[in-house]
Every structure is written in C-alpha cells, then in structure tokens.
Amino acid sequence: MNSREEVTHSKFHRKALQVKEAQSRIIEYAKVLDTExxxxxxxxxxxxxxxxxxxxxFPAFNRSGMDGYALIAADTEVMNEGDLIWLDIVDNIPCGAVPAVDIRRGTAARIMTGAQVPQGADTVVMLEATESREVDGLLQVGIRKLHKAGRNVTPIGFELxxxxxxxxxxxxxxxxxxxxxxxxxxxxxxxxRRPKVGIFATGTELLEVHEPLVPGKIRNSNSPMLEALVRESGGDPVMLGAIVDDIELARSKVQMALESYDLVITTGGVSVGDYDIMGDLIRENSGDMLFNKVTMRPGSVTTAAVRGGTLLLALSGNPGACFVGFHLFARPVILQMQGAVQPFLPEWTAVLGAEYSKVNNYTRFVRSRLEIHEGRLYAYPVSIDESSVMVTIKDSDCLIVVPPEERGLSAGDSVKVLKLPGEIRGLESMAGS
Amino acid sequence: MNSREEVTHSKFHRKALQVKEAQSRIIEYAKVLDTExxxxxxxxxxxxxxxxxxxxxFPAFNRSGMDGYALIAADTEVMNEGDLIWLDIVDNIPCGAVPAVDIRRGTAARIMTGAQVPQGADTVVMLEATESREVDGLLQVGIRKLHKAGRNVTPIGFELxxxxxxxxxxxxxxxxxxxxxxxxxxxxxxxxRRPKVGIFATGTELLEVHEPLVPGKIRNSNSPMLEALVRESGGDPVMLGAIVDDIELARSKVQMALESYDLVITTGGVSVGDYDIMGDLIRENSGDMLFNKVTMRPGSVTTAAVRGGTLLLALSGNPGACFVGFHLFARPVILQMQGAVQPFLPEWTAVLGAEYSKVNNYTRFVRSRLEIHEGRLYAYPVSIDESSVMVTIKDSDCLIVVPPEERGLSAGDSVKVLKLPGEIRGLESMAGS
Missing domain, CATH: 3.90.105.10 (Molybdopterin biosynthesis moea protein, domain 2)
Structure with missing residues (x-):
C-alpha cells in the first residue's frame, strides 16, 4: 500500500498510524535551521x-594546587626522619604572575594556589608544613618530610x-x-536559531484570557499552554489568537502562518464533527497530509500536513490530548530543528505505583507523576486522565505508555514511561539537603 | 558555646560548621521579596x-464530550433489543452557543463536543450511533440502544x-x-520578584572571556558559570567583573554591591593564603560573619557574612568548589527569596554505579552522573572530581553525598544523592519514544 492510498479516507474512516510511524513521517520535514x-x-x-x-x-600551565613552596622533590629524598632541610627562596609567584627564575636543586619559590609552577620544580609543599628563616639576609624555607614529585601540581593539559x-x-x-x-x-x-512557531486555536466557544466568562463559552487555555511549551522546547512562539469555526478564515490564517513560520501548531477542529474545520481544510488538499489518525489515546485525531516544506501540526482541542500531542509530535520537531542530539522524550522504566484498569485498543499515554523511593522509580497515574481534562496536566511529569491490551495493569507492574521536560515535581516536597 | 565564640578564630584556625548548620544560618536572612x-x-x-x-x-457548565445528540436517558429505557426510538430534534447547539430550549421527554438536541448540554438532557449519544429522518418537515433522531444517564457529559465542576x-x-x-x-x-x-544577585570574582590571575590567553593567567570561568546558575535559579544576575587581589578595591566593591543587590556572591579569595582578600575582608568585621569553614569537600573554605541584612556568600575560586558551594548555599537563598516551597536540592537514594575510594574526615559532595536502568537509579562519580577541576562540572547532574568514613564505597552500595537542577543528561542519549 503506498502512502497515497493510505491517506484515502472518508470523514468517518481514517487510516490510523502507529505513534512511531507518525513521528518518523513528520521528523523528516524538521530540517536543522541556520546557525547564529x-x-x-x-x-x-x-x-x-x-x-x-x-x-x-587546560590548564595551560603546570598549576599549583596549594599555597606553599614549589621545589624539586629529589631535594627532600636525602632526609632522615626528623631532619630538616633548608632551601633558598629564589622567587615569589602570586596568581597570574610568570615565574621569574627556574628552580634548581637547593632552591624553592613561594607560590600561591592557582599560580604557574616554575620550570624545574616538580612539587608544591603546603605552607602549613614548612618553616622559614633568614640567613645573612637570604630567606630560606625548611622542609621536614619527604615529598613525592607531582604532589599538589596539576600538570598542563590535565583536564583537556x-x-x-x-x-x-x-x-x-x-x-x-x-x-x-x-x-x-x-x-x-x-x-x-530558535524555530519560529505560529500557534492558533479554532473554536467559536473560545474566549481570550482577559475576557469575562459567558454561558456556553470557555477561555482559550490551549494557546497559552502551547506558547509556554514551545518556549520550554527552545522555540520562539508567535501567538496568532483564536479564530471562530470558519473555514475561509482558517484557510487564510493557515496559509499566512505556513509562509511566515518554521512550524505551525493549531489546536481544535480535528474531530469528525460538523465544525471540525482543520480536518476539513486538510482533507481539501489531502496530497499534503501526512496523517490524520494515530493509534493513541488521548489525541487519536492528531493530524499533520506539510505545505511548501513547512509542517502543520493540528492537535486536538481537548487539553489533555493537546498536551500529549505536543510532546509526542511538536516538541521533537522543535528540538530537531535546533539540531538536538535526541529530540524525543527520554524513555524510562518505572514501577506502576497504583492500579490502572482502563484498557483500549489503542496505546494510552497516561499523564502521571514520578516518585523515587529507595532508588526505585515509581509512576502514579494522575487522578483523572480523560482527554478533555485540563487540571491534571499540571501534576504530570511523565506519560505512562499503556500498550493495547485486554486487561488492566496492577500496582507493581513494570511500565514504560516517557519523561516530560522539567524537574520531577513530586520530589520537591520530599527534599532535604 | 555562643555564636560569638564560635566565630573567634585565627587565620589558620577556623571553626568548621556542618553543611546543614551552615545552611540554616544563612537561610534565615533569605527573606521573601516583594510581589509583582x-x-x-x-x-x-x-x-x-x-x-x-x-x-x-470548571467546567462552568455541563459539557458534552461527544458530537451527537443530547437527550434524556430514560427515553431509551423503554426499548427492547432491536427497537428504534425516534426523538424530535428541537435544537442545534454548536460550541460556544447557549441552548435555546430545554430538553423534555421525547426530544433531543444536536450537540457538538465541548458545547453546553441543555437543561433537561442527561446524556449525549454519539453521532455515529444514531440515525436521522424527516417526518412532515420535522427532523428526528433514531436511537437503537439503551443509554445510561451521565454518559458523555462532563458535569459542572467536575475538574474543580x-x-x-x-x-x-x-x-x-x-x-x-x-x-x-x-x-x-x-x-x-x-x-x-526575582532577586538581584551581584556577582564578582577576585584574582589577579583572571582574564575576561574575550581576552587572549597570556602565561600564568586563566580566563574567569566562574563568573559566567555563576551568572548562568543564578538565572537558572530564577535570580537576576548582575555581573560586576573580576578585581585584582587588592583589599581596598574589594572592600568598596563589596560595600557597593551589598547596598545595591539582594544577594552578593563572590568567588575566590577565601583560602588561608597571602592574597585571600575576601577572607581578610570578612575577618576585619567578624561580627558580621556567619561562618568561614564548613565540614565539606570541595569548598570547606566557603564563607558567609551578613551586612545591613544582606547576605554575602564568598565561594571558593576552585571551579568545582564554586559549583558545589553555589548549589548548597546560594541556590537555596535565591529560591527562598522567591518564596519557593522547597529551596533545597531534592535528596534521592541511588545505587552507586562504580567504586568510590576517596575518603575524608569531611563530607564529600561528589559531582556525579545519574542513569536509570530497569526502574533503578544509579549514580556514577565523574572521572575526576577534584576541587580545582572545571571540565567535569558539565557532566554532573547530581552530587553523591559521601559521609566521613574510614573506608571507601563499593559499586552497588546505596548512596544519598542531591539532584542538581535540569534534565538528567545521561539519559538523553538513551531515549526513544
């Protein structure tokens, strides 16, 4: 079956792709951007x-690791227990200075931590382990113990x-x-350079954040959330507002956005209902479509298209699905465009902390909370993980991947989790120091 | 022993505090800042x-979870297997609209996902499970199966x-x-508001980043690192440059900084050597000093003072010690000033991934790398963790806490780690999705 056949569909019948296949279809259009x-x-x-x-x-010179005296270790080898040998102090080397003289047998230089060890010297003896005296106007340092060459000297190139x-x-x-x-x-x-990401939402029900609530309407929470997620991923979000469910308006907005930005993300309008204008818009030119159904929950209606080389990711308007869709599809594109070594979410194994009984014929990405107890990683599904639910997104730091199965999962089962970006929140309150 | 006695000391004899005691001495001066x-x-x-x-x-109204028909579940209860009941379609409710009429027995309303469920209706039947017909110019919807009240309706206040x-x-x-x-x-x-944090370095050996390298000198890497760490902690760093080892210059710089910023961090000049001007400066007014020695490696010379209510944290000039000192002392202060619930680094338990033989009479904070294998957390000390070493800082995402002991630690031992901020880097390359 070739890809043209795969995208053939009716409004109610879509060809569903596996998540990995959908990801690989879009990632090839995520070209690394210019350097700045x-x-x-x-x-x-x-x-x-x-x-x-x-x-x-690095370091660029032999560096003293101590305040003390730079000397030749062999000078201390002659000593017997309890002996004291005296060396002439021939230099004083503060940090940042260049030694004035080389060290020869019988001489030493006062030296600071971080200063350049003079030629000839092969060890630094700490100040506290020395004595000093003046003989005929000449300063001398007294050493009581045998010292090994290389001690308290970081050799040139030791780090790199x-x-x-x-x-x-x-x-x-x-x-x-x-x-x-x-x-x-x-x-x-x-x-x-940071990818410029155009973001807009569709839905006649959407109010701006500053607008008072009116019956039947909701405030657009997906666009500000996507803006924060794009920025968190290193992208440069451009907010294009929310538009009513009008296909003409959506068409011109999409066209403008695809010509202006490196990536366009929309939210809403991808289900199979009457007003699902993003779906309709993409179906008009199905040759551009990469997929319009993915075998995942939430967000099975996630849709992707490419126009003039620029990706359009049409995420579900359900907040939970929008959040999951962003992390599985938009974030990898934004990271790949920045040349990131690994654009996909890290995949960990964890112990399931609580029973999860919901099953489906599609893979579920369950918003969950991580905890670490005694060196073991536990993942707890958030209280309500329905696609439409917004409030539990904030408590999620990973997605448990529940494969399609006939039976649910039990507490203690080993599960695969995708780590979401940021600190593991549940642990903040467990901290000490 | 009262605190005045504790701070009594000579240049070579300092009263060392435990890390937790040192942290609690400074955190009380980290007052939560103003609101903006x-x-x-x-x-x-x-x-x-x-x-x-x-x-x-939230939601603010009973919300439909499906594209379909809003109706009264009891109307479907009368059905026998294979029956089809017909309801009059009395309304069409798109998203964002207010239902025009209440639903009574025998009627239904066409409704969109996310739209407000009309008064009277207690369930939504998905479009795909319905039929429709026109009888005498009146539209009717046909329902074949029994439906339960509450299905596909998210009740008002369900999330919050x-x-x-x-x-x-x-x-x-x-x-x-x-x-x-x-x-x-x-x-x-x-x-x-973000704490303004003044940062400066001391050391005659220091070059600016843009300056060419000259013998005996090094570029100031601590200040830019601290700038990044302060920003990462939510603070607003103010770079005050590097000054040569001149106590007059340092005194006026410290004074100016303490009057201008919420916190002052310095790096360098706190050891016991001749040019350790930060140490000298703080010893001049020891009544202000909170501590000048901590039982930790690296960074035992970490020093803190308070002047006019403002904290001065004088970190070691050794990059490794500066990094550790920042996370143990400066970061908690910066977070506490922002009102963070938990200002200290999260404390996890991990399995030691490799032998660590270095022992000390002080607690060691070993720069280390985390990995997760099969749900277990492993910590691997970086290759060289000496105080003076800079290059391994970048590979660290935690600090293993090695308590003072006579013997080293073996691979497989359970260890306490302090999680450093940011992603667990070692895992980026292990990721799939």
Missing amino acids: EVPLYQSPGRYLAEPVYAPHP REGELVLPAGRMIKAGDIAVLAAFGIPFVKVI | EVPLYQSPGRYLAEPVYAPHP REGELVLPAGRMIKAGDIAVLAAFGIPFVKVI
Whole structure:
C-alpha cells in the first residue's frame, strides 16, 4: 500500500498510524535551521551548532594546587626522619604572575594556589608544613618530610589536551558548559536559531484570557499552554489568537502562518464533527497530509500536513490530548530543528505505583507523576486522565505508555514511561539537603 | 558555646560548621521579596506569590464530550433489543452557543463536543450511533440502544469546584499551570520578584572571556558559570567583573554591591593564603560573619557574612568548589527569596554505579552522573572530581553525598544523592519514544 492510498479516507474512516510511524513521517520535514552567534550569557538553553575543541591545553600551565613552596622533590629524598632541610627562596609567584627564575636543586619559590609552577620544580609543599628563616639576609624555607614529585601540581593539559573534543554539536548548553566556553575564550557561541512557531486555536466557544466568562463559552487555555511549551522546547512562539469555526478564515490564517513560520501548531477542529474545520481544510488538499489518525489515546485525531516544506501540526482541542500531542509530535520537531542530539522524550522504566484498569485498543499515554523511593522509580497515574481534562496536566511529569491490551495493569507492574521536560515535581516536597 | 565564640578564630584556625548548620544560618536572612504582576506568558519559571483558588467551577457548565445528540436517558429505557426510538430534534447547539430550549421527554438536541448540554438532557449519544429522518418537515433522531444517564457529559465542576485551591503559593509556574491560569481568566499573575544577585570574582590571575590567553593567567570561568546558575535559579544576575587581589578595591566593591543587590556572591579569595582578600575582608568585621569553614569537600573554605541584612556568600575560586558551594548555599537563598516551597536540592537514594575510594574526615559532595536502568537509579562519580577541576562540572547532574568514613564505597552500595537542577543528561542519549 503506498502512502497515497493510505491517506484515502472518508470523514468517518481514517487510516490510523502507529505513534512511531507518525513521528518518523513528520521528523523528516524538521530540517536543522541556520546557525547564529549569541553572546555567551544568552547561550544557556540553546543548542551548539558545531562541536567545540580545546583551543589550548587546560590548564595551560603546570598549576599549583596549594599555597606553599614549589621545589624539586629529589631535594627532600636525602632526609632522615626528623631532619630538616633548608632551601633558598629564589622567587615569589602570586596568581597570574610568570615565574621569574627556574628552580634548581637547593632552591624553592613561594607560590600561591592557582599560580604557574616554575620550570624545574616538580612539587608544591603546603605552607602549613614548612618553616622559614633568614640567613645573612637570604630567606630560606625548611622542609621536614619527604615529598613525592607531582604532589599538589596539576600538570598542563590535565583536564583537556589541545584539540580534544570538549562539547559535541547538538548539545544543549547549561551552566557547566558556560564555564568551559568561558575558560576557552569563547565570548560568542554558534548555536542554531530558535524555530519560529505560529500557534492558533479554532473554536467559536473560545474566549481570550482577559475576557469575562459567558454561558456556553470557555477561555482559550490551549494557546497559552502551547506558547509556554514551545518556549520550554527552545522555540520562539508567535501567538496568532483564536479564530471562530470558519473555514475561509482558517484557510487564510493557515496559509499566512505556513509562509511566515518554521512550524505551525493549531489546536481544535480535528474531530469528525460538523465544525471540525482543520480536518476539513486538510482533507481539501489531502496530497499534503501526512496523517490524520494515530493509534493513541488521548489525541487519536492528531493530524499533520506539510505545505511548501513547512509542517502543520493540528492537535486536538481537548487539553489533555493537546498536551500529549505536543510532546509526542511538536516538541521533537522543535528540538530537531535546533539540531538536538535526541529530540524525543527520554524513555524510562518505572514501577506502576497504583492500579490502572482502563484498557483500549489503542496505546494510552497516561499523564502521571514520578516518585523515587529507595532508588526505585515509581509512576502514579494522575487522578483523572480523560482527554478533555485540563487540571491534571499540571501534576504530570511523565506519560505512562499503556500498550493495547485486554486487561488492566496492577500496582507493581513494570511500565514504560516517557519523561516530560522539567524537574520531577513530586520530589520537591520530599527534599532535604 | 555562643555564636560569638564560635566565630573567634585565627587565620589558620577556623571553626568548621556542618553543611546543614551552615545552611540554616544563612537561610534565615533569605527573606521573601516583594510581589509583582507579570503577564501570563512571562510567568513560567516564576514563583506564585499567593494561592490561586478557582473563581468559578470548571467546567462552568455541563459539557458534552461527544458530537451527537443530547437527550434524556430514560427515553431509551423503554426499548427492547432491536427497537428504534425516534426523538424530535428541537435544537442545534454548536460550541460556544447557549441552548435555546430545554430538553423534555421525547426530544433531543444536536450537540457538538465541548458545547453546553441543555437543561433537561442527561446524556449525549454519539453521532455515529444514531440515525436521522424527516417526518412532515420535522427532523428526528433514531436511537437503537439503551443509554445510561451521565454518559458523555462532563458535569459542572467536575475538574474543580468553585473556591477550591488550584495552585499553592510558592509553586514554580510551568506550562500546565499556565493552562489553569488561562482557563480561570488570569492574564496577570502575582509572583515574587526575582532577586538581584551581584556577582564578582577576585584574582589577579583572571582574564575576561574575550581576552587572549597570556602565561600564568586563566580566563574567569566562574563568573559566567555563576551568572548562568543564578538565572537558572530564577535570580537576576548582575555581573560586576573580576578585581585584582587588592583589599581596598574589594572592600568598596563589596560595600557597593551589598547596598545595591539582594544577594552578593563572590568567588575566590577565601583560602588561608597571602592574597585571600575576601577572607581578610570578612575577618576585619567578624561580627558580621556567619561562618568561614564548613565540614565539606570541595569548598570547606566557603564563607558567609551578613551586612545591613544582606547576605554575602564568598565561594571558593576552585571551579568545582564554586559549583558545589553555589548549589548548597546560594541556590537555596535565591529560591527562598522567591518564596519557593522547597529551596533545597531534592535528596534521592541511588545505587552507586562504580567504586568510590576517596575518603575524608569531611563530607564529600561528589559531582556525579545519574542513569536509570530497569526502574533503578544509579549514580556514577565523574572521572575526576577534584576541587580545582572545571571540565567535569558539565557532566554532573547530581552530587553523591559521601559521609566521613574510614573506608571507601563499593559499586552497588546505596548512596544519598542531591539532584542538581535540569534534565538528567545521561539519559538523553538513551531515549526513544
């Protein structure tokens, strides 16, 4: 069966794809975007456009790990227990200074933590383990114990050798990476630009957030939620409002959005009812359609099309389905466009914390809450996980993947979970320090 | 021993506090800041200043969960197997509309998913399960099966009752919370303002990120790292540069910063060496000092003082110690100032993935990497975790807490870990979906 045949359908009969197949159909249209340079301080959360190699060894010089004296370990080898040997102090090396003289047998240099160990010296003895005296105007340091070469000296290139791979392309930059980039003198970082994502909702029932509630209507909560999710995924959301159920209006809005943005996400209007205008709109030009049914709950009506190379993801208007659809389809596209190494949600194994009896002929993605007890990961389905339910989204930090089965799942069963982005919320209240 | 006695010390003798004691000494100076209102779209990542209660039930009306017909279930009770009953269609209710008439026995209304169920009706029958006909110009819907009251109707207040607590104060706002705030008509959100955090480094050896490397010097990587960490914690970092080891300069910088910001973080200059100016500066006015030694590795020299009610946290200049010190001391202060419910790092139990033989008389906070295999959490110490080492910070997503002991830890031992903020990085590459 070729893909043209697969998309043949009537309004009530759609060819359903597996989630993985639907994902692979869209991900091929998620091309990595252009590179741009951003100042270092703006780079956290962005994805590296190219690998970073160490432009010099790190540390770039033999570095003292102690406040004390740099000397030649062999000078301490002659000692017997209780002996004290005296070395002439020939230099004083603060941090940031260049040693003035090389260290030869019988001499030492006062040195600070982090300062460059002078040529010749192979060890640093901590200040607290030394004595000092003045003999004929000459300062000397006294050492009581035998010391090994290399002690308290971090050799050049100990952390990274010149040319070594430091950070791979496609890595999301975090604070620890900032330290590395700063240390290597990279004030501007090459990252992939953020995808511009147009977002609009359809539905005559939708009010704006600031509008007072009127009978029969609801406020548009999906668009602001999608805006936050797009931003959380590194995208640059563009809010295009909500439109009434009018196919002409929707057609021009979709057309404009597809010409202006890297990705367009809509919510609502994809069911099989009379006013499901996104569905109608995509059915008009079915050659562009990638899928309009997925074997999943919630969100089986999730629809995708491509026009002029730009993806249109039409998510369900049911808040729970919209949320799940975003994470399974929109987020991977947004991450892939930024060159992320791994655009899909991480897949973990967990212990099911409570019975889950709902079964279906489609795979269910159950909004759930993670907990860790004694090193084991537990997943608890939220209290109500119906597609239409909005309020439990906020309590979800993973999706339990329930395969189609005849029987439900019992507490203690091993389950596959998809980790949602962000901290594991249930754990915040369990914290100590 | 009173606190004045505890802070008595010489340059080489400091009174060391346990980490928890040091944390509790500073956290009492971390007062929750003022409230401000931000537009909904700017609120993710911010902390709620006050609890949000549902201003109205949600949903606000009995909502249809299907495209179909709203009717009275009792009308279908009379049927025998194979019977078909016909009801007069008296209304057509799209989403967002108000039903025009109540439903009485023998009548039904065409209704859309999400629309308001009319008075009288107690169930919605899906369109696909109905037939229709016209009799004398009157439209009728045919129902074949018995239906139960309540089916496909989400009752008013099903998700939340009016006045119910929706989001507690101190909660960090995420995308799911945005959906709730939008649904309840809250276009501006009361959050706690971001703490302004002054950051500067001390050290004559420090170069700016854009400066070419010269012998004996290093680029200041701690300040940009701290800037990223402060921002990640919700704070508003103010970069005050690096200063040379000059106590006059440091004194005026500290004074200015303490008068201008909610918190001041410095890095470097807290060891016992000649040029440890932050230590000297704080010792000058020891009445202000909260502690200058903590029984921890790395970062035992971490120092804290309070002046005019404002905290000064003087972290070690060693990158590893600076990173650990930030998470144990600075982050909790920044979160507490924002009213976070739980300002400290979450504490998990994990299985040690590899032997860790280093022991110490102080508690060690070992930079480590988390993995989850078959529902069990494993923690692997990074390859080199010395205090001075910078490059392994980027690979750490937790700190293993190694208590002071005579013997090392073996792979398989149960260990306590402090989860660092952000995704568990090691898992990104293991993901599927």
